Amino acid sequence: MVKLNSNYGNLKESYLFAGIARRIREYKEANPSADIIRLSIGDVTRPLAPQVVNALQKASQEMGSAETFRGYGDEQGYGFLQEAIRNYYKTQAGVELEASEIFISDGAKSDLGNFTDMFDTDNTVLIPDPVYPVYVDSNIMNGRKIVFIEGNEANGFLPLPDENTKGDIIYLCSPNNPTGAVYTKEQLKVWVDFAIKNGSVILFDAAYEAFITDPNLPRSIFEVEGAKSCAVEFCSLSKTAGFTGTRCGYTVVPKGIQINGVSLNKMWLRRQTTKFNGTAYIIQRGAEAVFTPEGYAGCLENINYYRENAKIIASTLDRIGIWYTGGVNSPYIWLKCGMDSWDFFDLLLKEANVAGTPGSGFGKCGEGYFRLTAFNTREKTLEAMARIEKVFANLKKSN
Amino acid sequence: MVKLNSNYGNLKESYLFAGIARRIREYKEANPSADIIRLSIGDVTRPLAPQVVNALQKASQEMGSAETFRGYGDEQGYGFLQEAIRNYYKTQAGVELEASEIFISDGAKSDLGNFTDMFDTDNTVLIPDPVYPVYVDSNIMNGRKIVFIEGNEANGFLPLPDENTKGDIIYLCSPNNPTGAVYTKEQLKVWVDFAIKNGSVILFDAAYEAFITDPNLPRSIFEVEGAKSCAVEFCSLSKTAGFTGTRCGYTVVPKGIQINGVSLNKMWLRRQTTKFNGTAYIIQRGAEAVFTPEGYAGCLENINYYRENAKIIASTLDRIGIWYTGGVNSPYIWLKCGMDSWDFFDLLLKEANVAGTPGSGFGKCGEGYFRLTAFNTREKTLEAMARIEKVFANLKKSN
Numbered sequence: 066m067v068k069l070n071s072n073y074g075n076l077k078e079s080y081l082f083a084g085i086a087r088r089i090r091e092y093k094e095a096n097p098s099a100d101i102i103r104l105s106i107g108d109v110t111r112p113l114a115p116q117v118v119n120a121l122q123k124a125s126q127e128m129g130s131a132e133t134f135r136g137y138g139d140e141q142g143y144g145f146l147q148e149a150i151r152n153y154y155k156t157q158a159g160v161e162l163e164a165s166e167i168f169i170s171d172g173a174k175s176d177l178g179n180f181t182d183m184f185d186t187d188n189t190v191l192i193p194d195p196v197y198p199v200y201v202d203s204n205i206m207n208g209r210k211i212v213f214i215e216g217n218e219a220n221g222f223l224p225l226p227d228e229n230t231k232g233d234i235i236y237l238c239s240p241n242n243p244t245g246a247v248y249t250k251e252q253l254k255v256w257v258d259f260a261i262k263n264g265s266v267i268l269f270d271a272a273y274e275a276f277i278t279d280p281n282l283p284r285s286i287f288e289v290e291g292a293k294s295c296a297v298e299f300c301s302l303s304k305t306a307g308f309t310g311t312r313c314g315y316t317v318v319p320k321g322i323q324i325n326g327v328s329l330n331k332m333w334l335r336r337q338t339t340k341f342n343g344t345a346y347i348i349q350r351g352a353e354a355v356f357t358p359e360g361y362a363g364c365l366e367n368i369n370y371y372r373e374n375a376k377i378i379a380s381t382l383d384r385i386g387i388w389y390t391g392g393v394n395s396p397y398i399w400l401k402c403g404m405d406s407w408d409f410f411d412l413l414l415k416e417a418n419v420a421g422t423p424g425s426g427f428g429k430c431g432e433g434y435f436r437l438t439a440f441n442t443r444e445k446t447l448e449a450m451a452r453i454e455k456v457f458a459n460l461k462k463s464n
Numbered sequence: 465m466v467k468l469n470s471n472y473g474n475l476k477e478s479y480l481f482a483g484i485a486r487r488i489r490e491y492k493e494a495n496p497s498a499d500i501i502r503l504s505i506g507d508v509t510r511p512l513a514p515q516v517v518n519a520l521q522k523a524s525q526e527m528g529s530a531e532t533f534r535g536y537g538d539e540q541g542y543g544f545l546q547e548a549i550r551n552y553y554k555t556q557a558g559v560e561l562e563a564s565e566i567f568i569s570d571g572a573k574s575d576l577g578n579f580t581d582m583f584d585t586d587n588t589v590l591i592p593d594p595v596y597p598v599y600v601d602s603n604i605m606n607g608r609k610i611v612f613i614e615g616n617e618a619n620g621f622l623p624l625p626d627e628n629t630k631g632d633i634i635y636l637c638s639p640n641n642p643t644g645a646v647y648t649k650e651q652l653k654v655w656v657d658f659a660i661k662n663g664s665v666i667l668f669d670a671a672y673e674a675f676i677t678d679p680n681l682p683r684s685i686f687e688v689e690g691a692k693s694c695a696v697e698f699c700s701l702s703k704t705a706g707f708t709g710t711r712c713g714y715t716v717v718p719k720g721i722q723i724n725g726v727s728l729n730k731m732w733l734r735r736q737t738t739k740f741n742g743t744a745y746i747i748q749r750g751a752e753a754v755f756t757p758e759g760y761a762g763c764l765e766n767i768n769y770y771r772e773n774a775k776i777i778a779s780t781l782d783r784i785g786i787w788y789t790g791g792v793n794s795p796y797i798w799l800k801c802g803m804d805s806w807d808f809f810d811l812l813l814k815e816a817n818v819a820g821t822p823g824s825g826f827g828k829c830g831e832g833y834f835r836l837t838a839f840n841t842r843e844k845t846l847e848a849m850a851r852i853e854k855v856f857a858n859l860k861k862s863n
Contacts, residue, residue, distance in 0.1 A: 066632065067583060067632040067665045069723050070581060070583055076734065111530065112529050112530050117528075118525065121520075122521050122524045125746075125750075126517065126521070129512050129517035130511050131510065136508055174739065175739060175740050175741065179739060183468060183469055184467065185467035185469055187467055199738060206735070206738070310533075310535050310744065310745040311744050311745065312743065312744040327468055327473075336605070339598060340574060341570075342570070343711065345710050345744060345747050348746070
């Protein structure tokens with residue numbers, strides 16, 4: 066008789082986005098004329114850069130001719146894309162990598178989930194709270210012990226380890242989803258030193274690195290000394306280049322990570338060559354175009370569009386006098402509601418016809434906070450923030 | 465201190481294809497003028513059908529315009545492709561499925577590897593020998609007990625369970641890689657009955673189903689009564705439509721599989737929504753085109769090209785008088801060498817300048833056998849078989 070993986074029974078159903086959709090639907094049914102603006106979306110809306118579209122079309126054409134057709138590629142990705150990313154790291158972050166430390170995939174979510182294969186069940190996993198739910202769920206599926214480190218107003222949602230902190234596998238996300246907060250190099254150094262001292266591995270999610278504008282903030286954990294001996298970095302073109310529906314990411318596993326003489330890079334290569342068959346050639350050619358000067362300029366136009374939206378949201382909150390993190394160096398704005406997250410959701414929906422995401426959906430420490438995103442159109446973002454400002458002006462008057 | 469997954473230490477390095485490459489290289493160095501023909505390749509060579517290329521290009525164009533841009537799709541795939549596949553099952557195999565039983569992915573190798581997540585470590589895995597190495601390695605990575613069921617000349621490399629057979633998770637591949645042998649409906653019924661009786665789950669790899677020409681042979685395990693309560697089917701467009709470098713597959717998890725009240729379909733949905741983010745929209749549109757009448761006709765042209773190659777190989781072996789399986793209903797021909805697999809490899813390489821794959825690389829029971837594939841060009845396949853025929857004619861003369 067087959068036995069199922071019983072750890073799946075310990076997963077909690079996430080009702081966050083389903084819950085948001087239901088409340089919006091119910092409100093809309095009761096108020097059919099309401100023009101609801103969603104600042105809850107975590108998905109891009111701008112089209113792919115023309116350079117990327119051209120590359121996708123050219124590669125599609127190549128697949129239609131025997132002379133240029135491509136069959137199986139290496140599971141870890143084509144050399145042309147590994148080289149393009151190697152060069153990106155060098156120019157954007159001053160980080161030197163070997164091409165064989167870069168693994169191309171269909172996205173950071175897959176790699177973050179699958180990377181848990183590398184580790185024994187018997188490890189303590191340290192995860193910041195609030196957090197992107199995939200870290201938690203992937204480890205529950207393997208039955209690992211999970212402990213949380215608290216993000217809060219006092220630490221600006223950038224928790225650091227102290228003498229009581231324990232964790233064999235440490236997840237960090239910077240710029241953070243959902244808080245938009247970004248670790249400084251000095252703060253990341255604290256984490257790297259902690260990992261080296263304790264023999265831990267850091268799984269660093271850098272999916273939002275392209276949103277960083279402050280040149281003093283690290284875009285890669287490998288800008289920090291020692292990180293190449295303890296950290297794996299997960300990157301994505303989803304937000305950098307609008308690839309949420311085009312699916313391409315990359316994971317850097319430095320050869321310097323050796324655990325009891327075993328190379329994590331070699332283990333991941335073995336995992337990927339066994340359980341993965343590479344990312345589509347066409348998509349890898351599209352991704353390559355992102356890293357050309359013209360292609361990156363095209364992607365930056367979109368990023369700058371979202372950055373401007375974030376600025377509009379942040380400056381409105383500044384005027385109202387609401388505390389928040391993010392808004393700069395990030396497409397997310399994480400604000401303090403001054404009330405229960407879901408009550409604030411209902412307030413905004415009812416009074417401003419604006420939908421956001423209750424912070425409590427990202428963990429216990431998210432209670433009392435609320436996430437807005439910069440991914441809607443300029444017009445709707447402006448309109449949404451004007452409405453919110455008016456709501457708060459009225460609240461002030463009535464107080 | 466982090467602990468790695470120690471099961472990886474039990475994986476054997478596969479030197480099969482590396483070993484083939486090395487021997488060819490060495491032979492070529494010693495004999496620079498040798499024109500070596502590779503009938504060892506397991507990868508397609510014909511370009512994508514024009515209907516598929518058109519769909520890929522159109523979808524690429526859509527991604528470049530705000531009105532038609534697509535962000536995240538459902539992890540389990542777009543409805544348009546699930547529907548196309550549902551219809552394919554109905555018309556090609558007479559099998560009725562629900563769209564939500566069909567999960568789109570980047571390929572069967574990923575799904576076959578990742579599906580092991582569903583099961584407890586404490587299960588006995590039953591795998592035919594010889595076999596595609598991914599089944600074995602994926603389960604070694606999880607530390608499961610693996611037992612083999614022997615394929616041989618007597619059972620035509622189509623082993624069936626008897627009263628001593630044990631297995632909680634059963635891998636079957638039909639048409640088989642590497643043997644090209646295809647189970648009849650009656651034989652699959654024996655496996656389905658065995659699985660139902662023992663509470664086992666069958667993981668059925670149908671990657672080569674499109675090569676079946678005999679209308680009496682099942683193209684899906686779901687043609688067999690009862691299979692929907694015990695079998696998961698893994699399919700791929702790699703060989704059906706030349707998608708080895710384009711990456712799209714699908715896995716059917718029937719809602720009828722309930723293990724102690726737990727739905728395997730729901731578990732796989734949870735796995736995919738947590739650790740996967742869907743297949744590229746562009747690629748799914750290309751895949752959709754495969755299932756249109758015109759697109760499938762275009763793909764069939766390529767399949768028929770390979771089928772003709774297989775026929776050329778098989779009829780040559782018939783004339784020589786060599787025992788084999790496959791050659792029809794499959795792109796593979798599995799022949800009895802009458803000697804050690806690697807000795808036969810060296811003989812063919814030296815005497816005919818033809819490279820194949822030693823059967824011993826697919827498992828203990830492959831020793832003494834040899835795989836040829838139908839994926840080279842017509843010209844090279846004809847030339848290779850003419851050379852092999854001559855070698856055997858000379859061997860006969862000299863005996």
